[in-house]
Amino acid sequence: MKKYLLGLAVLLMGTAVMTSCSDDNDGPETYLQEYSTGAYVVNSGNMGTKIESSLTAIDYASSTATQNVFKAANGRSLGDTANDGIVYGNKIYLAVDQSNTIEVIDKKTKRSIKQIKTTDLLGNAEGVEPRHIIADGGKVYFTTYGGYVAAVDTTSFALQKKWKVGSYPEGLVIAHGNIYVANSNYAAGGGNISCINLSNDNVETKNIEGVNNPTSIYYASNVLYVLDNPVYGPAPDYAATGENALRAVSFAEGKSQKVADGNYAVCVTPGTTTRTPQLVRSYFFVLNAPYGGTPSVSVLAAGSTQPQALTLSEMPVSPCGIFADPLNGHIFVLSYKMGDKGTPDYNGNGYVVEYDRAGQKQHEYETGVGSCAMFFDSAYKTAYAE
Template sequence: MNKFISRLLVAALPLSFAACSDDDGPDHEIETVTVSNGAFIVNSGNLRNNIPGSLTFIDYATGQALQDVFKAANGRVLGDTPQNAVVYGSKMYIAVYQSNLIEVVDRVSLKSLKTIPFDASEGQEPRFVLAHEGKVYASMYNGYVQRIDTLSLSIDGAVKVGPNPEEMCVAGDYLYVANSDGMNYQNGYADGCTVSKIALGSFTEEKKINVGINPTKMASDGNNVYVITMGDYSAANPATLRQIVNDNTVNAIAPATLMGAGAGKLYFINAPYGASSIDYKVLDTATGTISAFPVSGVDSPAAIAVDPVVGDVFVTSYNMVGGYASYSTPGYVEQYKADGSLVKHYDTGVGPCYVNFNIAEVAK
């Protein structure tokens, strides 16, 4: 057995024996507790330089980062430009954008269980996946959201949204989808000013909410919904963190380009291209209070995420080469406590664009 996968199996075994799998049906007679034993870093690679995407696993128990764990488990590369992943029940679902597929793997062994391809009739080029109540939802860059049943691993529904949808989140009985119109940048993202609000029960679009130019990032604490509109990358239309409130109105909060929610907090970064400094803040979602998050030394942040169980914050970054962010060499991720104190620095693959946590319900 490959030594990397052997170590990953050891890290995950306590989860696999007692976990109540969301897609296999929970055992309500067993009292459980939520635990987290590590973080998966999705590395997008670089298509232009023929660098495939990869997966890094950070093992909390050993404090080590295991590189290219999907390839080690399956004997093949993950694909071109994976964008994100979600662990749900006994499986992990990985959106591989330019390979036009979702890779479904066993969360413990990382062995591929199924590769779900897409054609034009079903939607193409998955950008983002999330899981909720026995379903996995995938935003497709040609303007659809697909719904995947986690038992059959087949598509059981689709809804048309806006152009070039990006990230999504769930709050209450609704799925929110950012419609970026990202391929229409030459026309100022003319149709990329909305978030689609989809009723989960009927799986139909109920409303398009006007939020601002080029919405891409989305997050929720289960009640509050947040979106980052990237603007047109000019001083006149800067990237902005906004909140969608219950009456579907939208409030601007602060300049921001990246965000991650968890443990009752929304951590956000403002790092526009060419900026001389990077701003890190944290929003208490219950009170609305914003305070500084004292991070320093990150070169060029690519993503931020919060382990909802442990509460630690992870910031991924490109390395600098010749004074510029390098998109063709390995990056890194730094783990922080909620007070901003550094826990550890880890190396990653090329283009560390997303962080997902290995969380499960285990018997007490």
């Protein structure tokens, strides 16, 4: 099954933290301002041709990409079919599907702090194939193809809780004390959504009208969204039915509404970029890249049903994912390179193109084999009040 990627769920567009606010201070008022420093690309490799996973690090200051940073720091492979990653605090967490591991590494040195074997943590059946990972409140949460969501403490790395959800869960998002989970059912049809109530651990799994193979899930402007993909039939032809679409979901009513065409999406929630908070509407960048068709990108304001076309100054040759830096708003589109036969090269390094918010190309970086996910890093600097 083609593994559709998720983009990150709800993202914050910036932070400003006060550090000096004294009326007696004659000097300029200062505060700590968060700024973007770089990005990471998760490369799944190609298990069929025995190409291992890797991690690419992009440094904004030098506009360079460094390949295989995990292996260089640790002297060993990241594993097979890495699928997702996040920065949380001073650590990076990577979900490595076929190796059944969550790799915890130091953000600065890239040295491994802990390798969590998910089948040891949850059980051989429950912990198989960790898929997607998020973090909140001193815990990381991840899905497994064993049908579970697990919560792990970020200090002790001990299992805090686990919840049984639907079949083959993929993306997950936290909203208002709940975790919503997209259960794909491995693209066989009948996929649904689970809601975990974190206050009482109750899990409700519900079929949603119009949703058949949800892979990514988002919460923006008080609306739940899923990225729904086609359903595939049995061998040998694996005939596809359905469409790639971003859908707004009413979990309570069990209904959904299509709001945009696309098989990849990222949600961006602008926030505080100065000392004065401004409420800004969340929005999506949606990439529609049908196999053999012409790719396109649209922008959709959360709560709207009218996507607007976004013209990129240069579209990658074989796009396979869209992401956005939550602080500077830059757009990143992952892509395969084309092989000698004019088809995507699934065994060679890919690349990612960086655009500004208007879709103008800024940089192009080489990535590893099977690039499938991105996440972003930041730091703080002293800034002066206006």
